Amino acid sequence: MILNRYERIIAKRYLLPGKGEGERFIFLVSMISLGAVALGVAALIIVMSVMNGFRAELFEKTAGLNGHAVIQGYDGRLSNWQQIADSAKKVPGVTSALPLIEQPLMASANGRVEGVLVRGMRVGDIRQNPVLTGGVKSGSLNNLTPGCNCVAIGTRLAQQLGAFPGSEISLISPEGRDTPIGTVPRIVSYTVAATFEVGVYDYDNAFVILPMEDAQTLLMMGDQVGIVEVKVTDPDKIDRQMGALSQIVQGRGVAVDWRSMNAAIFEALEVERVAMFVVLSLIILVAVFNILSSLIMLVRAKTRDIAILRTMGASRRGMMKVFVTVGTTIGTLGILLGIIIGAVFLFFRQPIVNVIQWMTGQNLWDPSVRFLSELPSKTDPVEVTVIILTALVLSFLSTLYPAWKAASTDPVQVLRYE
Template sequence: MILNRYERTIAKRYLLPGKGEGFIFLVAAISLGAVALGVAALIIVMSVMNGFRAELFDKIVGLNGHAIVQGYDGRLAGWQEVAERARQVPGVTSATPLVEQPLMASANGRVEGVLVRGMRVQDIRNNPAIANNVKSGDIGSLTPGSNRVAIGSRLAEALGTYPGGEISLISPEGRSTPIGTVPRIVSYTVAATFEVGVYDYDNAFVVMPIEDAQNLLMLGDDVGMVEVEVAEPDKIQAQLSALEPIVRGKGVVVDWRSMNSALFEALEVERVAMFVVLSLIILVAVFNILSSLIMLVRAKTRDIAILRTMGASRRGMMKIFVTVGVTIGSLGIILGAILGAVFLFFRQNVVNFIQLVTGQNLWDPSVRFLSELPSKTDPVEVTAIVLLALLLSFLSTLYPAWKAASTDPVQVLRYE
């Protein structure tokens, strides 16, 4: 929208408070602030939702892979051939064997349910979710036959055992006796603790070399599953179709969507719902712009009539008031984007401060899954939010601008 010199001058004049126009300016300032808060809230919430999904995806998939080939009855015989053929599928980047079994663990008179995972030593050291998040101890001391394990940091707190301490794993697969099966109890030394940032994992995981896990569970040379990673997780269906003939008769293939379908679907529904609900804040804000412009038109009726008699066109008057309204909306959007960026940068500090003031735990990892408030800003979403706010601001100016352009100077100035 191109304004000539006099239109720009009048628009600038109407944006600034004149004598007796303080109330109109106050309403316009409130409108600007409302738009800013609406845009900031939408950017903050969408970024946090995106960050929550991304963090969960990275941490869950980092430990569980993009797909698993699960053997029937928890045993996958001939896994070497399955893994080798899986690696040859286009798009598959790795296929690694795993042993995973829920058991009981005890230490210092305490008992907790745990998830024992056996991995090859090189896979443990190369897994960033584990190797990059060691809290204490030495993950490199895990070697086959060493009777050493690494456990989640919260599990270590629950059992009261740390690197150098002992932990006993209780497996129901024990030896048979005349009075029944006696559970198998094996003691291990805790070599390291790690914290991946997902509460359920940090509270349950016990990681050991795969050979020790096979001995503990009496699997022989079998494994429980083969973990598969692909180059494009969102397009994993092609790899699943190629893997199914490979494992037919030996097990089933499950991808990351199926393993965590309820969680990710709930996040997606909540993300869409939050976008719609928070968009209403911007809608309410632009109603303030509408009301402030209507008040401005009413206050400037005489000025508009004089301008019309001096040759101002209807189109010019519309452009002036549309520019005023869009400028208020644009300034609100810019301020909202700045507020959103500042809040996201200091988000964890803000959460910690509120917790300190209120004495409430606002971010309980046992409920939120993650140990810290995440954030991931999507430029496409931010652009959509800005365009939505601009569009609503523009639409809110049309009626007041039309009323201003429709002013009849003869009627207004008849008794002047």
């Protein structure tokens, strides 16, 4: 919208506080409207960024340990896993196919017993896994070698068992020796070589990592593995590979993608994202009504001025442009302020959470409830653009009625008794 010189002067004059009590009150209402728009935009940016960060962080952690798909046998064992892995690697879009053994067992140390998820991996795969290598808190994964009877455990599991690098823990498997009185559970002692923190509560509280050969010995699996973990170039389009992967193991097992493995939590996150966007958009809608009310009061206060301007040659279109500009400017400044507030909050999000926790004495980010140990964030430029455009359009629409009322002012009726 292009304004000529006098229209710009009038719009600037109406944006600034006047000398009268009424004009100062209108300016205060306008600033409240600006602040409301800023808070609405900031809230949307913050919440959507946190939700995106939560999804991305959770996906990165789960995919880093579980892959984008898994191939597993009907009985939980794959005897010809080398052939399956080689065939999976030839599927277009597949980047890796790694053998794994995963079995829920019991762990005991210092008189404490906890349920654990034992995972056997090839030593090379352990040392090349960025989620594991980047999360080592004590000890070293280099100490994990076949036959060493060493394991790496999650930090929270270590706390539960009172274990640390160099201490002993025992893994208890129900598949043991057959005796006249029944099956005796198999109990094997291992030395803790390292502790790690993935950042996902369930993993840190249960995972026990050990070399593939040691896991096969513990579970008496011979040369078999439990699953083949598959990773692809584009996880969001993994349906392209699932048909071929299912064909590879047809009749012997199934192929399951990451959506099916984590369907409940990711669907819940998606629903929550949409719900939060709709609910928080109401803040912007309320702010827009504030802009509408402030402009209506401004038009009422400036009726005489508008009539004089009309008698001096100002057009109806010119008056509409002035008030549309005033309202849109308030909305635009609110949006810019909201972007700044949102960016600052996201940058200092974890210190802010820590300060609030210190002040209230409450754990606002309990990882046992929220899975992750820190507040994540990932800002999507497309979503920010949608938020900005939504706020701009609503701000513009709120100016149309007051601008039309100003343009329809009849100078003869207003100035009849002047």
